[in-house]
Amino acid sequence: MWAYEFMQNALLSGLIVATICGVVSVFVVLRRTAFAAHALGHMSLTGAAGAALLGISGLIGQLLLNAVAAVAMGLMGEKVKKNDLAIGVVLTFVLGLGAYFLFLFQNNYAGSVMSILFGNIFAVSHAQLIQLTALAVLILLTMLIISRPLIFASIDPVVASSKNVPLRFLSVIFFLVLAVTVSMACQVVGALLVFVLLIIPGAIGMQWGRTITTTIIISAISANLAIIIALYISYAFDLPASFCITMLLCVGYFVGLLKKLAKRT
Amino acid sequence: MIICKNLVLGYDEPITPKFNLMIDDNQWIGIIGKNGAGKSTFMKTILGNLAPNSGELQILGNQPGKLNHLISYIPQEREINLSDKMSGLNLILSSYRGQCWGLALYSKQLKQRAAELIELVGATTYAHQAFNTLSGGQKKRIYLAQALINQPRLLLLDEPLADLDPHAKQHFIEALQQIHRYQQLGLFIISHDMHEIASHLDAFIHFSGNGVHFCETIECVKEDTYVGI
Numbered sequence: 001m002w003a004y005e006f007m008q009n010a011l012l013s014g015l016i017v018a019t020i021c022g023v024v025s026v027f028v029v030l031r032r033t034a035f036a037a038h039a040l041g042h043m044s045l046t047g048a049a050g051a052a053l054l055g056i057s058g059l060i061g062q063l064l065l066n067a068v069a070a071v072a073m074g075l076m077g078e079k080v081k082k083n084d085l086a087i088g089v090v091l092t093f094v095l096g097l098g099a100y101f102l103f104l105f106q107n108n109y110a111g112s113v114m115s116i117l118f119g120n121i122f123a124v125s126h127a128q129l130i131q132l133t134a135l136a137v138l139i140l141l142t143m144l145i146i147s148r149p150l151i152f153a154s155i156d157p158v159v160a161s162s163k164n165v166p167l168r169f170l171s172v173i174f175f176l177v178l179a180v181t182v183s184m185a186c187q188v189v190g191a192l193l194v195f196v197l198l199i200i201p202g203a204i205g206m207q208w209g210r211t212i213t214t215t216i217i218i219s220a221i222s223a224n225l226a227i228i229i230a231l232y233i234s235y236a237f238d239l240p241a242s243f244c245i246t247m248l249l250c251v252g253y254f255v256g257l258l259k260k261l262a263k264r265t
Numbered sequence: 266m267i268i269c270k271n272l273v274l275g276y277d278e279p280i281t282p283k284f285n286l287m288i289d290d291n292q293w294i295g296i297i298g299k300n301g302a303g304k305s306t307f308m309k310t311i312l313g314n315l316a317p318n319s320g321e322l323q324i325l326g327n328q329p330g331k332l333n334h335l336i337s338y339i340p341q342e343r344e345i346n347l348s349d350k351m352s353g354l355n356l357i358l359s360s361y362r363g364q365c366w367g368l369a370l371y372s373k374q375l376k377q378r379a380a381e382l383i384e385l386v387g388a389t390t391y392a393h394q395a396f397n398t399l400s401g402g403q404k405k406r407i408y409l410a411q412a413l414i415n416q417p418r419l420l421l422l423d424e425p426l427a428d429l430d431p432h433a434k435q436h437f438i439e440a441l442q443q444i445h446r447y448q449q450l451g452l453f454i455i456s457h458d459m460h461e462i463a464s465h466l467d468a469f470i471h472f473s474g475n476g477v478h479f480c481e482t483i484e485c486v487k488e489d490t491y492v493g494i
Contacts, residue, residue, distance in 0.1 A: 165363060
């Protein structure tokens with residue numbers, strides 16, 4: 001099955017997205033910004049629908065809208081954790097816009113909506129693969145540059161602030177990284193399930209990793225394994241790939257949870 | 266090391282009267298006074314998080330906030346985001362030059378230094394255990410080792426003895442004694458239990474409505490105890 005070009009593209013794009021999500025999701029969990037990540041994922045729907053209306057690439061639309069939302073969330077700094085209501089209201093507004101854009105976008109309505117909502121990893125083209133690779137390199141370079149202060153600020157924000165770590169600037173940069181990651185992951189699992197790749201690998205890493213480095217490695221490995229196995233199952237049993245990725249990651253998380261519960265009892 | 270000239274601390278409104286102070290290097294100073302007298306505001310002003318209401322403050326020969334990499338601050342309340350598996354050692358290492366850009370790689374020498382500091386504060390038996398399972402007293406000794414990892418010239422402690430039982434307080438004070446013995450650094454400590462550590466300190470700053478006074482003896486501590494802290 002790996003001889004087909006669409007399977008090769010699916011595998012490569014999946015591995016690129018899984019690696020990036022594996023790194024970023026540890027910080028999403030550590031910084032307790034899961035709801036903000038969830039909101040960015042859903043805003044991608046509006047970005048993609050708006051882009052389709054304008055006749056430009058869905059990825060560009062998602063990147064633009066998510067970048068604006070990311071800067072706004074980043075400027076909120078530490079308050080982003082406590083402002084569930086504000087994020088919820090903005091998310092609702094943007095999702096409403098997305099619904100309207102989809103209503104206006106009558107051409108091939110059902111297929112496009114399904115593709116935006118659930119992604120289609122088997123439809124990733126060679127051009128998209130190049131775009132994903134370029135974005136992945138950009139994210140990895142950014143993470144390499146900000147990793148030291150980001151880890152410090154994520155673990156111990158009060159003391160990091162006393163050491164003149166620029167918390168707000170880091171917050172904006174991290175949300176921009178998150179915005180790009182969300183836009184990339186949407187190509188693979190869609191706007192509705194992007195949350196899965198942004199939360200669960202990090203949560204699995206946290207269950208097993210004893211240091212930040214091992215947590216990130218475990219997170220990235222679990223996301224990559226989920227992609228590889230999901231693609232195989234999806235191809236072999238004709239099941240939606242995003243469904244398989246979601247189920248595998250959830251199973252991985254529940255195994256860790258059961259181990260923890262068993263240890264406690 | 267620290268020079269206050271006609272300094273007035275406060276937010277929009279002044280909290281303290283005008284005061285002058287000059288504190289030498291490596292002095293261990295107790296800061297006392299009633300709630301709201303300006304003790305924590307003084308620490309925030311030293312860190313540059315808050316501008317003085319008026320007057321001049323010099324920290325290590327510079328304006329506040331300029332040399333914060335040489336100052337370590339242990340706040341009274343803080344949020345630590347570590348997973349259930351991560352140890353106190355992770356917290357200590359993550360603080361090493363945490364303000365610098367780049368990849369967070371920890372050398373063998375750094376790990377050796379962390380181990381030495383952990384031993385100094387008496388946290389060797391639990392520094393590798395999950396941080397979230399440690400007691401309040403154990404966490405505070407990890408915070409001490411964390412504060413020392415960057416070799417600070419000044420250590421600021423805001424109510425480190427609060428919420429500790431007598432046993433944990435004693436252990437923490439022993440850790441401070443060890444630091445005093447083996448590390449060259451100045452220390453400012455705010456505490457409502459000053460009588461328990463006063464004998465280890467060189468001098469005291471007393472914040473009160475009548476002014477901010479520097480005392481080299483324990484007398485002002487007694488006075489403060491007398492007014493009912």
